Amino acid sequence: MLAIYKKELRAYFNSLIGWLFLAFFLAFVGVYVYLYNMRQGYSYIGYALSSINFVFILLVPMVSMRIVAEEKRQKTDQLLLTAPISIWKIVLGKYLAMVTLTGIGMLSICVYPLILARFGIVNFGMSYTAILGLFMVSCAYLAIGLFISSLTESQAFAAVMTFIVVLLTCLADGIANLIPPTAKAAWITYSVLWILISVWMWRVMKNATVGLLVFAIGESILSVVYLLKGTLLEGTVENVLGSLAILNVYGQTIGGVFELRMPVYYLSIAFVFCFLTYQNIRKRRYS
Amino acid sequence: MIEAIGLVKQYGDHIAVDHLNFTVEKGQILGFLGPNGAGKSTTMNMLTGYISATEGTILVNGYDMLEEPELAKKSIGYLPEQPPVYPDMTVEEYLQFVTELKKVPRKEREAEVDRVIGMTQLEPMRNRLIQHLSKGYRQRVGIAQALVGNPEVIILDEPTVGLDPKQIIEIRDLMKGLAKEHTVLLSSHIMQEISAVCDHIMIISHGKLVLSGTPEELQQKANQGINLEIEALGTKEQVVQVLCSVADGLDIEEIAGEKEGSVAVRIKSTEDSREALFGAFAKAKLPLIKLVRNTKTLEDIFLEATSDTWTLAEDEDEKSGTFADETVVGEQEEKEESTDVSDL
Numbered sequence: 050m051l052a053i054y055k056k057e058l059r060a061y062f063n064s065l066i067g068w069l070f071l072a073f074f075l076a077f078v079g080v081y082v083y084l085y086n087m088r089q090g091y092s093y094i095g096y097a098l099s100s101i102n103f104v105f106i107l108l109v110p111m112v113s114m115r116i117v118a119e120e121k122r123q124k125t126d127q128l129l130l131t132a133p134i135s136i137w138k139i140v141l142g143k144y145l146a147m148v149t150l151t152g153i154g155m156l157s158i159c160v161y162p163l164i165l166a167r168f169g170i171v172n173f174g175m176s177y178t179a180i181l182g183l184f185m186v187s188c189a190y191l192a193i194g195l196f197i198s199s200l201t202e203s204q205a206f207a208a209v210m211t212f213i214v215v216l217l218t219c220l221a222d223g224i225a226n227l228i229p230p231t232a233k234a235a236w237i238t239y240s241v242l243w244i245l246i247s248v249w250m251w252r253v254m255k256n257a258t259v260g261l262l263v264f265a266i267g268e269s270i271l272s273v274v275y276l277l278k279g280t281l282l283e284g285t286v287e288n289v290l291g292s293l294a295i296l297n298v299y300g301q302t303i304g305g306v307f308e309l310r311m312p313v314y315y316l317s318i319a320f321v322f323c324f325l326t327y328q329n330i331r332k333r334r335y336s
Numbered sequence: 337m338i339e340a341i342g343l344v345k346q347y348g349d350h351i352a353v354d355h356l357n358f359t360v361e362k363g364q365i366l367g368f369l370g371p372n373g374a375g376k377s378t379t380m381n382m383l384t385g386y387i388s389a390t391e392g393t394i395l396v397n398g399y400d401m402l403e404e405p406e407l408a409k410k411s412i413g414y415l416p417e418q419p420p421v422y423p424d425m426t427v428e429e430y431l432q433f434v435t436e437l438k439k440v441p442r443k444e445r446e447a448e449v450d451r452v453i454g455m456t457q458l459e460p461m462r463n464r465l466i467q468h469l470s471k472g473y474r475q476r477v478g479i480a481q482a483l484v485g486n487p488e489v490i491i492l493d494e495p496t497v498g499l500d501p502k503q504i505i506e507i508r509d510l511m512k513g514l515a516k517e518h519t520v521l522l523s524s525h526i527m528q529e530i531s532a533v534c535d536h537i538m539i540i541s542h543g544k545l546v547l548s549g550t551p552e553e554l555q556q557k558a559n560q561g562i563n564l565e566i567e568a569l570g571t572k573e574q575v576v577q578v579l580c581s582v583a584d585g586l587d588i589e590e591i592a593g594e595k596e597g598s599v600a601v602r603i604k605s606t607e608d609s610r611e612a613l614f615g616a617f618a619k620a621k622l623p624l625i626k627l628v629r630n631t632k633t634l635e636d637i638f639l640e641a642t643s644d645t646w647t648l649a650e651d652e653d654e655k656s657g658t659f660a661d662e663t664v665v666g667e668q669e670e671k672e673e674s675t676d677v678s679d680l
Contacts (some may be wrong), residue, residue: 052436056422063424128420128481131384132437133410334388 050134053142054149057116061150070112074154077104082161092169094161095179095303102296105190106215112150113194114208116143117326121202130334140195140327144319147191155184175305182302185315189295190215192322199326218295225290232279235286236271243267337362337489337519338383343392345378345543352378354543356392360536362488365515367534368523371642375543376523377417380493383521384414397488410439413487415495419478423467427458427477430466431484438485452480455510471498479507483514490514492522496529508533527638537634541642551634558632558640562608563589567600567626568617575599575622582609582616598625 061067081097089096120126129139162176193214198207228234243264251260274281291297295318302311343356353375360366368376381387383394385401385408394401399408422430431452435445453459456476461469466477475498482490495511496504511533514520524530530537531551539547547554568575572594579588579601587604594600610627617624632640 052433055436056433059429060422060424123420123422124416124418125420125422127381127386127414127416127418128434129437131386131409131412131414131416132434133406133439134437135406334386 050138050142053129053139054146057143057146058149061146066111067150070108070150071154074104074108075157077101078158086165092165092171094165094176098179098183099300099303102219105187106212106219109187109190109194109215110208110211112147113191113198113211114204115198116147116195117199118201118204118207136327136330140323140330144192144195144323147195148188151187151191152184155180178307179303182299182311185312186296186299189315189318192319196322196326196329199329218293221290221294222297225287228286230284230287232275232282235282236275238286239271240268243271337397338521339395340383341393343379343382343394344390345382345387346390352543353382356540356543356545358538358545358548360519360521362519363515364536365511365520365522365534366536366538367530368521368538368540369525369527369530369638370540371525374540374642376540377493380491380523381416384412384491385409411488413482413484413490415478415482415492417493419474420481421466421474421477424465426463426465427453428462430477431480434481434484440485448484452483455483456480457506472500472503475499487518489519489521492520494523527635531634539638539641546641547637554634554637555632558637561604561606563630564603564605564610565600565626565628565630566603566613566624567598568622568624569598570622572599574620575601578616578620578622579603582612600626
């Protein structure tokens with residue numbers, strides 16, 4: 050595991066990616082801290098950090114896009130998978146290298162509360178909790194990026210997909226507000242989703258009848274539920290989208306409430322996606 | 337050392353490897369021979385645990401690849417079809433990484449890197465980035481990588497592809513040297529390659545084992561009986577008559593062409609009847625213009641063993657046209673020969 054971890058970390062700093070990531074991240078945080086804290090005179094770094102969620106949309110794909118996809122494209126996965134090392138350790142080594150890279154960025158911004166303390170009173174507990182929260186969010190996103198990278202051989206595809214997924218989690222709340230909480234809206238939303246899923250099934254299985262069948266069954270169940278007990282669907286779209294908005298838990302932390310729930314929540318997401326990555330690599334050996 | 341029992345790999349409806357059974361003993365160099373797409377790489381990928389078999393068992397050094405993959409993999413060094421190198425590393429960095437990956441003890445890593453660099457003569461390229469190396473050198477880095485940790489079994493998938501003739505000879509010598517302490521399994525679609533290095537040959541075609549044995553055994557198997565090629569002036573009937581009068585145990589394999597008053601015949605017999613034939617033809621006043629004893633080369637055996645599509649087509653021809661003119665067969669024969677020449 051250590052071998053892979055060291056190799057990945059070295060790869061980040063031998064190429065531009067590691068440096069670019071740190072430069073972007075520190076530049077963004079620096080500008081926001083300047084605007085929110087220095088100019089407005091707030092001593093709590095959380096204000097600045099809560100506004101820079103969008104950096105993840107750009108920086109997560111940048112770090113995670115090549116992590117597994119490139120191994121497959123270069124066929125170096127043959128070296129890793131035939132080496133006397135378990136797949137779990139490969140996944141973990143890669144994941145920890147990404148986490149370390151972001152960790153370096155997070156450690157660097159730990160100086161801001163100290164600097165701000167020179168000009169006023171800083172609540173260090175709250176400030177460092179906010180930074181820890183940001184780190185935890187990035188841990189979750191990196192695991193999602195790792196998983197997406199393991200799905201493809203193309204870095205570009207992995208980057209775009211990760212970008213879309215992270216964007217979706219950032220916008221989920223906004224989208225939820227656009228959709229009225231009525232049963233009819235839910236029915237329409239789910240129907241559209243179900244059509245997409247059916248089309249996907251049809252493309253994957255290369256069988257139009259299966260696609261149609263899946264669509265017909267799903268759609269009729271959905272319609273029956275809607276017609277007979279429409280109240281069941283009310284507000285569910287909002288709830289589903291709300292659960293995608295994984296930044297909300299971090300938002301509460303920024304608000305100054307530290308709960309153990311926060312790290313547990315993000316680390317669970319990270320674990321789930323590392324596990325999915327592991328399963329995905331394992332599965333590939335069989336197909 | 338390596339044991340494969342009932343190995344099957346199926347991709348959807350396509351069977352890439354079909355119930356392959358074989359064992360490789362310690363100190364043997366086994367050559368895997370087959371045309372492109374015969375299932376060589378798939379088999380090697382299964383043996384090394386890169387992909388899993390649909391059915392069957394693989395034992396490496398006594399360890400089951402499925403149940404104790406780490407122990408089994410530890411005894412294997414593998415060079416896949418495309419050397420698994422990282423272009424953004426130098427040769428030394430890369431090999432260093434491989435020693436760590438293969439769990440070479442920390443203290444021995446440096447010496448190990450030096451050892452494999454020495455064995456593959458990569459010293460001048462040591463500090464170059466792999467992306468700047470030529471294909472031949474990359475291939476050598478791939479071989480060096482397979483040697484790291486001194487594994488008992490070394491599996492090389494087409495190791496000499498992309499090398500120049502001098503390098504090929506060097507690599508062959510290297511493989512022969514390795515066989516003293518290791519078990520080597522290598523694949524190729526070139527017979528000369530395999531027969532130059534290996535002491536056991538397995539020919540596979542369409543995922544099936546079609547022939548297996550030492551080069552000598554294969555040669556013997558193919559040259560059972562004596563094959564004679566005769567060409568005499570005269571008509572077909574005359575020639576056949578003479579042949580029938582000579583001896584029993586004579587089997588006319590093919591009357592290959594009748595042109596400009598001469599007939600060419602291929603026959604098989606249990607003993608060398610060239611003397612008797614000469615006498616008989618002289619007596620019948622049919623001048624012999626050709627009398628040759630043919631021995632099949634390993635190349636012929638390989639082509640024969642793997643050319644099932646060719647024989648199938650021929651069978652169909654025979655079925656559809658029972659009255660096919662024999663000269664056509666002769667022409668086909670010539671065509672086959674000429675393509676052989678151009679292949680070489």
